[in-house]
Amino acid sequence: SEVLAAESVACLNKALSHLKDIWEEIGIPEDQRLQRTDVVKKHIKGLLDMMISEEESLRERLLNSIALCRKELDTLCMELRLPPFEEEEGNTVLQLEKDIRTRLEVMMKQKKERMHDLKTLKEQDQDLCDILCTEPYCIDSDAVPSLEELNQFRHHIASLCAEKERRRREFVGIKRQIILCMEELDHSPDTSFERDVVCEEEEAFCLSTENIAMLNQLLNQLEMRKSQNEVLCASYRDRIVELWERLQVPQEERDAFSVRMVGSRPSNIQALQEEAERLHELKLQNIRNVIQAIRAEVAAYWEKCFYSPEQRQAFAPYYDEDYTEDLLSLHDAEILHLKQHYEAHRELFEGVHKWQESWTLYLELDRKATDPARFTNRGGNLLKEEKQRADLHKNLPKLEKKLKAQIDDWEQEQGREFLVSGQKFLQFVEEQWELHRLEKEREKQARLMKKTKQIEEEMLYGTAPRTPSKRRFLGANTPGKVRKLNATSISSATPNSTVRSAFGGTLCHSPVSRPPLSGSKPVQPIRTPGRSKPPRMGVLDRNKENVSQLNGTAMSGAFKGTASPQRNFSNNSVASTYSEF
Numbered sequence: 001s002e003v004l005a006a007e008s009v010a011c012l013n014k015a016l017s018h019l020k021d022i023w024e025e026i027g028i029p030e031d032q033r034l035q036r037t038d039v040v041k042k043h044i045k046g047l048l049d050m051m052i053s054e055e056e057s058l059r060e061r062l063l064n065s066i067a068l069c070r071k072e073l074d075t076l077c078m079e080l081r082l083p084p085f086e087e088e089e090g091n092t093v094l095q096l097e098k099d100i101r102t103r104l105e106v107m108m109k110q111k112k113e114r115m116h117d118l119k120t121l122k123e124q125d126q127d128l129c130d131i132l133c134t135e136p137y138c139i140d141s142d143a144v145p146s147l148e149e150l151n152q153f154r155h156h157i158a159s160l161c162a163e164k165e166r167r168r169r170e171f172v173g174i175k176r177q178i179i180l181c182m183e184e185l186d187h188s189p190d191t192s193f194e195r196d197v198v199c200e201e202e203e204a205f206c207l208s209t210e211n212i213a214m215l216n217q218l219l220n221q222l223e224m225r226k227s228q229n230e231v232l233c234a235s236y237r238d239r240i241v242e243l244w245e246r247l248q249v250p251q252e253e254r255d256a257f258s259v260r261m262v263g264s265r266p267s268n269i270q271a272l273q274e275e276a277e278r279l280h281e282l283k284l285q286n287i288r289n290v291i292q293a294i295r296a297e298v299a300a301y302w303e304k305c306f307y308s309p310e311q312r313q314a315f316a317p318y319y320d321e322d323y324t325e326d327l328l329s330l331h332d333a334e335i336l337h338l339k340q341h342y343e344a345h346r347e348l349f350e351g352v353h354k355w356q357e358s359w360t361l362y363l364e365l366d367r368k369a370t371d372p373a374r375f376t377n378r379g380g381n382l383l384k385e386e387k388q389r390a391d392l393h394k395n396l397p398k399l400e401k402k403l404k405a406q407i408d409d410w411e412q413e414q415g416r417e418f419l420v421s422g423q424k425f426l427q428f429v430e431e432q433w434e435l436h437r438l439e440k441e442r443e444k445q446a447r448l449m450k451k452t453k454q455i456e457e458e459m460l461y462g463t464a465p466r467t468p469s470k471r472r473f474l475g476a477n478t479p480g481k482v483r484k485l486n487a488t489s490i491s492s493a494t495p496n497s498t499v500r501s502a503f504g505g506t507l508c509h510s511p512v513s514r515p516p517l518s519g520s521k522p523v524q525p526i527r528t529p530g531r532s533k534p535p536r537m538g539v540l541d542r543n544k545e546n547v548s549q550l551n552g553t554a555m556s557g558a559f560k561g562t563a564s565p566q567r568n569f570s571n572n573s574v575a576s577t578y579s580e581f
Contacts, residue, residue, distance in 0.1 A: 118150065
């Protein structure tokens with residue numbers, strides 16, 4: 001800068017010197033030259049003063065701009081809820097003005113963006129509030145919102161959008177149900193609200209909580225009317241089916257009316273009502289048959305409900321033969337009471353029936369368990385029956401315990417005892433178990449007596465054979481062996497027979513000639529061809545004959561004589577005890 005200043009002074013001196021030379025050459029007097037030099041000085045000074053003034057003016061503008069920007073910047077920092085602007089130390093006025101102005105432009109842009117976002121959010125909020133009929137979001141439209149306030153506003157808008165969609169879905173679903181109910185009821189919209197719901201566009205409907213509540217109320221009213229119609233139709237249908245059964249209406253006539261047996265439209269109700277009235281008139285014309293049909297149904301419910309004879313006789317109209325409308329009404333009331341009573345205690349009655357069926361099956365399986373013929377069954381039936389019998393023996397006490405609790409509740413509710421076959425059910429169950437025990441004991445005693453009798457017969461007549469039935473059948477189908485049995489040498493014809501020594505005191509015969517153990521009918525002796533039937537003799541005579549034959553026969557095994565080959569006894573064949581035998 002000093003060099004530039006020296007050069008400026010040199011230029012000025014050179015210019016003045018040049019002017020002086022010109023003025024001398026021209027011959028301008030000295031006084032005029034002084035004047036002209038003074039003019040040059042004033043002109044140069046004015047020019048410099050003007051330049052200085054302009055530069056000072058620039059400085060003032062910069063300072064004013066800095067002050068103004070600083071003020072606006074402070075205001076924006078407050079509006080935008082930002083910390084105040086901090087100036088950097090050592091900056092010139094020009095740099096400071098530039099920094100403040102740049103910062104101010106950035107913050108002005110932020111303010112503009114926030115105000116634009118606020119305006120957009122408020123427009124969305126207003127639209128949603130108009131649809132949902134809610135109050136607008138509370139926020140100052142003139143103030144610049146903070147970032148947190150804008151985020152909260154956006155969350156609020158998002159929640160309103162979600163609520164709008166939820167209400168829209170609810171409205172669409174309820175509207176669909178309302179339309180179906182109106183179609184089922186043959187009902188057309190007759191109020192402004194119903195027309196708005198059914199006829200107007202879905203977007204035009206206000207999704208306020210009041211309107212949603214009114215929608216639910218309208219749907220409840222329509223569903224109540226529909227349910228009432230369904231109940232009415234169901235009662236008509238039950239009545240019609242009941243009258244069809246009682247009046248023995250042909251199936252063709254029932255099929256022709258089956259179209260009206262579904263649905264609950266008013267037209268169906270009218271048709272069902274007319275059919276019920278027609279059948280009622282027909283019932284009055286056939287009142288005798290109807291009452292008898294009701295009596296059969298009453299008797300069936302008496303069996304289901306385990307009514308005692310006293311309870312059945314308490315309904316005197318059941319035995320009345322004067323068939324009138326009053327008698328029919330009494331029977332209708334009784335069958336209705338029985339149905340309600342059975343339905344109210346269905347679990348108990350079905351449990352008792354189940355116990356009776358299980359008890360009957362248990363007795364049947366227990367009877368089969370003692371039948372020897374069960375071992376000839378094939379297909380695994382024996383194992384299945386044993387498993388089923390074990391399950392019943394385990395489950396019957398559990399069922400009885402459950403029924404006891406139900407019967408206690410029933411007796412407490414009804415104020416009387418629960419009877420089956422005229423006696424308390426639990427007592428009836430105990431008697432059945434006791435009868436079953438006695439029957440098992442009786443069968444056991446019978447088996448013991450039969451065995452004792454068999455032992456006595458064996459002690460008296462000898463040991464019975466235990467040859468399987470197939471061998472006996474094969475022996476009976478081979479007459480050659482029978483003929484050999486009656487031959488002279490018994491030992492060669494019957495290898496299974498044994499003749500004990502007379503010194504042993506006992507003589508056993510061949511199992512081929514042993515009679516069966518039934519004892520009811522003695523088996524006729526096997527005849528030898530060409531010989532006549534031997535005379536029947538007592539036990540003593542046969543014993544004597546056997547003894548005489550043994551005394552006169554050698555021990556080689558040859559057995560002579562005409563005695564029957566079925567029974568051979570020794571003197572000691574009858575013993576006092578089985579162990580001695």
